[in-house]
Amino acid sequence: MPSSDSPIRALPKEYLDDATVAAPDTIYTASNGTPVPHPYEVQRAGENGPLLLQDFHLIDLLSHFDRERIPERVVHAKGSGAHGIFKVTKPLDDLCLADMFSTEGKETPLTVRFSTVGGESGSHDAARDPRGFSVKFKTEEGNWDVVANNTPVFFLRDPAKFPHFIHTQKRDPATHLTHADDSTMFWDYLSQNPESIHQVMILMGDRGIPKGYRKMHGYYGHTLKLINKSGGWVYAQFHFISDQGTDFITQEDSFNYGPDFAQKDLYGAIDSGDFPSWKLCVQTMTPKEAETLFEEQKINVLDMTHVWPHKQFPLREIGTMELNHNAINYFAEVEQAAYNPSHMVPGIEPSADPVLQSRLFSYADTHRHRVGVNYQQLPVNQAKTKYHKSSFQRDGGMAFYNHGQAPNYLSSIAPISFKPRVMDVDKTHGEFVGRAVAFLSEIRPEDFNAPRALWERVYSDEAKERMIKNISGHMENCREKEIIKRQIAIFREVSPDIATRLEKATGIKGYPGIADMQFNGTHNGMAKSEKNRTANGIKPSLYFGTNQNAGPVPGTHAGINGAKGTNGHSNGHANGHSNDVDPK
Numbered sequence: 001m002p003s004s005d006s007p008i009r010a011l012p013k014e015y016l017d018d019a020t021v022a023a024p025d026t027i028y029t030a031s032n033g034t035p036v037p038h039p040y041e042v043q044r045a046g047e048n049g050p051l052l053l054q055d056f057h058l059i060d061l062l063s064h065f066d067r068e069r070i071p072e073r074v075v076h077a078k079g080s081g082a083h084g085i086f087k088v089t090k091p092l093d094d095l096c097l098a099d100m101f102s103t104e105g106k107e108t109p110l111t112v113r114f115s116t117v118g119g120e121s122g123s124h125d126a127a128r129d130p131r132g133f134s135v136k137f138k139t140e141e142g143n144w145d146v147v148a149n150n151t152p153v154f155f156l157r158d159p160a161k162f163p164h165f166i167h168t169q170k171r172d173p174a175t176h177l178t179h180a181d182d183s184t185m186f187w188d189y190l191s192q193n194p195e196s197i198h199q200v201m202i203l204m205g206d207r208g209i210p211k212g213y214r215k216m217h218g219y220y221g222h223t224l225k226l227i228n229k230s231g232g233w234v235y236a237q238f239h240f241i242s243d244q245g246t247d248f249i250t251q252e253d254s255f256n257y258g259p260d261f262a263q264k265d266l267y268g269a270i271d272s273g274d275f276p277s278w279k280l281c282v283q284t285m286t287p288k289e290a291e292t293l294f295e296e297q298k299i300n301v302l303d304m305t306h307v308w309p310h311k312q313f314p315l316r317e318i319g320t321m322e323l324n325h326n327a328i329n330y331f332a333e334v335e336q337a338a339y340n341p342s343h344m345v346p347g348i349e350p351s352a353d354p355v356l357q358s359r360l361f362s363y364a365d366t367h368r369h370r371v372g373v374n375y376q377q378l379p380v381n382q383a384k385t386k387y388h389k390s391s392f393q394r395d396g397g398m399a400f401y402n403h404g405q406a407p408n409y410l411s412s413i414a415p416i417s418f419k420p421r422v423m424d425v426d427k428t429h430g431e432f433v434g435r436a437v438a439f440l441s442e443i444r445p446e447d448f449n450a451p452r453a454l455w456e457r458v459y460s461d462e463a464k465e466r467m468i469k470n471i472s473g474h475m476e477n478c479r480e481k482e483i484i485k486r487q488i489a490i491f492r493e494v495s496p497d498i499a500t501r502l503e504k505a506t507g508i509k510g511y512p513g514i515a516d517m518q519f520n521g522t523h524n525g526m527a528k529s530e531k532n533r534t535a536n537g538i539k540p541s542l543y544f545g546t547n548q549n550a551g552p553v554p555g556t557h558a559g560i561n562g563a564k565g566t567n568g569h570s571n572g573h574a575n576g577h578s579n580d581v582d583p584k
Contacts, residue, residue, distance in 0.1 A: 008325045009109035010083045010138050011333070015379035019328040030057045031064065070335070071370045072121045075166055076132040079115030080213060080263040081334035082270055084323035086110050086137060086280065092318050095234055095284060096226040097422060098347035100139040101318055111136045111380060112323060113337050114213035114262070117149075118169035119178075125262035126254040127180075128208040128470070130199075133218030133240065134339040135321065140386040145343040146238065147363065150210060151203070152219040153450075155196040157303045158441055159358030161521065165189055183477040191486035193521040194443045194514060195305045197494060198451040204470045205454075206463055209254055211247035212265035214276040222341070222356040223301045225349040226284065227423045235285045235301050235351060237308055239315060240278040251470050270326050277322040281315040283308050287557035298446035300551040302353045307450050333380045338367040346422045352430065354439075354550070372397045390416060430560060438541040441549055442523030442533075443514070451494045468498070472505035485510050489517060493526075525549075 008016060029035050036057050043055035051058065086108045092101035100108045115132035116123060131150040136143055156165055168189040171178055179186040190196050202208070210216035218240030227233045249257065258264065269276060285293070285308065290301045299306050327333035342350075342360040350356055367375045373396035375381055383389060394408045407414050459467065475484050488510025492499035499510055511517065518524060518532040523540070527533040534540050 006324075008083045008328075009085065010111045010136070010380075010384075012379050012382055012384075015332075016328075019332070031060050032056075073115075073370065074366070075117050076113075076115040076134075077121040078119055078123050078125070079113050079132065079334065080266050081111065081113040081327055081330075081337060082266060082323040083109070083111050083325040083327070083333070084275070084321060086319055086321045088319040090317050090319070092226070092282070092316075093229075095228055095236075096347045097229045098139070098144070098226075098345050099141050100137060100144070100345070101347075108140075109138045109384065110321065111138075111333070111337055112321075113334060113339065114266070118166070122259075124254075124257075124259045126209055126249055126257040126259075128203065128251065128254075128474075130203060131210060131213065131216060133216070134337075135218075135240075136337065136339060136343075136381070138384040139345050140384075141345045142385055142389075143343045143381075143383045144345045144348060145339045145341060146218075146220060147339045147341045147359070148218045148220045148238070148240070150216040150218055151199060151207065152221060152239075152307050153198045153202070154221055154304045154355070155190075155199045156193065157195055157305050157355060158439075158522075159355045161193065162355070162358070165193075179474070179477070181477060182479065183474050184479045184483065187475065187478045187483045187487055188480070189521070191483050191490065192519045194490045194493070194519065195441065195447055195522060197448065197490055198305055198307075198454065201451050201454055201467065201494070204474070205459065205467045206248040207246070208470065209249040209251070211249050212262045214244045214266060214269060215242060215247040217242050217246060218278065221304050222353045222359075223304075223351040224356075225351055225428060226282075227347050227349060227428050231424055231427050233287075233349070233428050235287070235290055237283040237313075239281045239283070240321065241281055241315070243277045243279065243320075250466065251473065266323075267326050270323055275322050275324045277320050279320055280318045282318060283310070283313040283315060285313055287552070287560060289313075290552045291554050291556055294551040295554055298444070298449075298551070300549060302351060302550065302552065303441075304353060304355050305447065332378075336371055336375070336378050337380045338363075338371055338375045338378075340364045340367065349423075349425070349428055352432075374398050374400070377401050387419075427560065430557065439550065440523060440535055442525040443519070444525040444549060445493075448493045455495050455498060464501075468501045468505055472502060475502075475506055481508055484508050486517065489514055 007013075011019075027035055028039060039061075042058050043052040044050065045052060053059065086100070088101060088104055088106045091104055091106075092098075093103070100106065113132070113134045115134075116125065116127055116129045117132060118129050119127055133146075133148040133150050135146040135148070137146070156162060168185040169179065172182055172185060175182060190200055207216070220238040224236045224238070225233045226236045266276070285301060293299045293301065293308075293312075297309075299308070301308070340363040341356065342364060344350070350360060371378070376383070377398070377400050390403055390406060392408050392410075394402060406416070410416070455464070475487075478484055484506060485508060488499050488502050488506075488508065489512065491502060492510060492513050503509055513526075514524060515526055515528045516532065518527070518535075518537065520536045523535050524533050531537070
């Protein structure tokens with residue numbers, strides 16, 4: 001049952017009426033509503049004869065049982081969820097016209113799903129793995145889905161790599177072992193795609209196993225755009241800062257936790273009235289600042305392996321998210337919850353981040369396959385708008401709300417109503433003119449700057465020792481020493497100290513650096529010889545050799561509206577986080 005006396009505002013009343021009815025107030029029936037005297041009875045031809053096909057209750061029971069499972073998520077299969085409220089504490093109306101950020105005290109119901117990433121639905125909650133951090137804000141203008149992680153960066157920036165990368169985090173196709181027992185595929189991919197190094201260091205550091213979902217931050221990771229009422233816009237990065245603080249579980253101690261520890265911890269806290277909360281904060285950057293940042297510091301706002309320096313772009317608080325209700329039914333409200341980064345509201349738009357652009361398609365496509373084409377009609381996914389919503393989408397599997405007798409086209413006989421345009425997309429997105437190019441990013445010296453700062457300025461001596469121990473222990477299960485030599489070379493570009501420590505811990509001498517290496521997944525912009533520069537030795541496309549790595553070069557945003565100011569007003573650092581890397 002819900003852990004708060006107030007109703008779950010994220011769910012429709014019709015669903016709650018059914019979900020909260022007491023068992024003694026119900027009558028046992030078959031699925032068609034016909035009362036059945038006892039659920040265990042079956043019809044037979046005599047006391048010791050065969051079963052009868054006419055026994056609808058039994059046939060229906062078994063048939064439905066055979067179909068109780070929907071496909072589990074390919075990634076983020078193991079998860080926990082809850083409902084809550086977002087409340088604005090410091091309006092963002094100067095930078096964003098989204099109604100949910102407009103006034104102090106404004107509340108928006110929401111549903112959250114936390115998850116591990118690589119494991120199956122029955123995997124361990126204390127696995128060393130990134131954590132998913134997804135929030136469905138049910139605003140009065142439609143759903144805004146934040147599909148985030150507990151780390152500010154990711155393993156890749158080229159979208160076509162994602163399915164291949166995930167394959168290497170799953171079970172070996174021959175041995176069927178995970179990388180806990182055979183880490184060869186895991187390190188093989190990473191040693192061929194060195195842009196992953198920042199995320200690898202976070203994963204193998206203390207944040208690799210957060211102590212439950214309540215004690216971790218959330219990061220959108222991708223750059224979005226915020227559009228204001230005047231049509232100007234800024235780039236934005238959203239952060240969820242845990243009011244519980246952060247904590248971690250060591251590799252050695254992880255074996256002392258139950259497989260569902262994070263689920264038990266979250267559910268128990270909410271059930272006891274200890275409601276977890278997070279501050280929603282945002283970093284913002286003008287288009288001109290994005291060009292300057294790339295030109296002077298080679299930090300690319302469209303690259304999700306990079307982070308924005310917090311001293312230059314401080315966090316601005318917007319409001320607080322509190323989780324105050326557990327799910328009444330896990331399957332209906334957590335397993336069927338479907339998050340999609342393309343679900344945005346007026347005032348929030350996607351950037352040209354290529355991985356984000358890819359996700360705008362793939363998430364909705366996944367839900368249509370996994371849950372069904374009408375997945376947004378399910379109670380947990382339904383929008384809660386202040387107007388009666390309609391569309392021309394019709395029919396398909398399980399079409400519950402099918403818009404009655406309303407026309408399924410733009411009719412002049414029974415015309416549908418429209419809301420006026422509140423923003424002009426012509427002025428909030430770049431003008432892209434050019435030939436089609438085959439693009440693949442290259443590794444460059446600036447890709448090691450943030451990982452180096454993480455090692456030298458953020459990790460304590462104890463944290464460094466734990467990271468080295470975690471990495472070397474994981475490498476013990478890698479069958480190919482050549483892979484470890486390559487990976488140590490990548491670490492050497494971050495810091496010779498890391499490489500030296502790993503060589504001592506593994507007993508394997510790594511290569512002196514990546515200058516003489518060729519990668520099969522990434523162009524090597526640091527290669528000494530031209531033959532090692534292109535990925536897998538492929539013939540490069542016409543763009544190759546510009547040294548821009550698809551960053552926002554000066555003039556990228558010429559003629560485009562852009563709101564002035566970094567944060568509208570300077571308000572320092574949220575939660576005291578002021579390092580140039582990211583909050584610890």
